[in-house]
Amino acid sequence: MSLRSSSSTTISINKPSFQQSLNPIPPKSTFFRPLLQTHMANHSPSKQFSLSSIKAQQFELKDGFPVDSDTEISYGDALKIKEWEVQMLQNEVAASQGIRIRRRPPTGPPLHYVGPFEFHLQNEVDTPRNILEEIVWQKDIEVSQMKGRKPLSMLKKILDNAPPVRDFVGALKAANSRTGLPGLIAEVKKASPSRGVLREDFDPVQIAKAYEKGGAACLSVLTDEKYFQCPLLCKEFVIDAWQIYYARVKGADAILLIAAVLPDLDIKYMIKICKLLGLAALVEVHDEREMDRVLEIEGVELVGINNRDLGTFKVDISNTKKLLEGERGQRIRQKGITVVGESGLFTPADIAYIQEAGVKAVLVGESIVKQKDPTTGITQLFGKDISS
């Protein structure tokens, strides 16, 4: 749409400027409620715009620069601007915590709009900067659509029909005590953004059964119907509390929370929901700053150190060691946190290396899912049979 100022300069706002694939429906700000509520209380449209004659700050261009003017715009547009501002505020808060992944803007930013924040080039704002950001923006659309089909109220009604939660952390600890090796979370995945297709003949049930036979303590899969004895991690890009309920309804026993994506308040809130539902939360970090943030959050029992940088795909297993060294490592042990070493583990030497660093569990995908027989793949990975 466009606004026409008194000097008849046309200024476009809310232009559908996203990549086509990212723009089928208007997303909603569903999360970060405390912040959003505070922000909306201070900036509520009802405070700034009357319903009958809605006035908003607007801009005409003079010598190419925006100039405030008092003109009428629709209530809907005013709300869209607010929603966009709140989203930008969320990104600002996340950035202050070192989170480089931004949440998808609710609409294209108004061109030349100067709100509480200043914007620069349009492309900086409406184009994902790396694969993880793209995944998260796509997830926003997916979750909005799924929530439309299965609202939270509906999920809550069928929550009791879900199978009982199995003890995810307990299973890892038990495997560690039994074998003297890190408990294995075996990942069922057909492909990944960094490695492409890993297995053409992909039968998730057969692979999961082979993992179980090979001695996996837990399984990591995309949310699916439950077929297995092992506790299941729903390996998802969780950005909305709704996904946690959905995972539980589908039989998950644990979910993944990625610190590179979620601000502290979101992680705290989601951990509370996990506890309410009896789920374990695997909180994933990649660097020291993320680890330090997570160590400040109460109730974290399971931390995954991802050796893969999800922005660049670079894998370095010494990352696990680095994050478990010195005072930080001591703090983790004092807190009784179970640490999972994730990604890039291919050989018994790799397992020994990160076990030495202090992990009690590992999350492994590629090296075992690619094997013709994943059961044998597990034995080869650990250098011995860990099934009994």
Ligand SMILES: O=C(O)c1ccccc1NCC(=O)[C@H](O)[C@H](O)COP(=O)(O)O
């Ligand atoms: O694996 C990817 O390419 C990837 C890209 C973007 C986001 C997440 C991604 N993977 C998730 C994981 O971290 C791994 O699936 C998991 O840790 C197992 O790793 P691996 O044993 O190296 O398959």
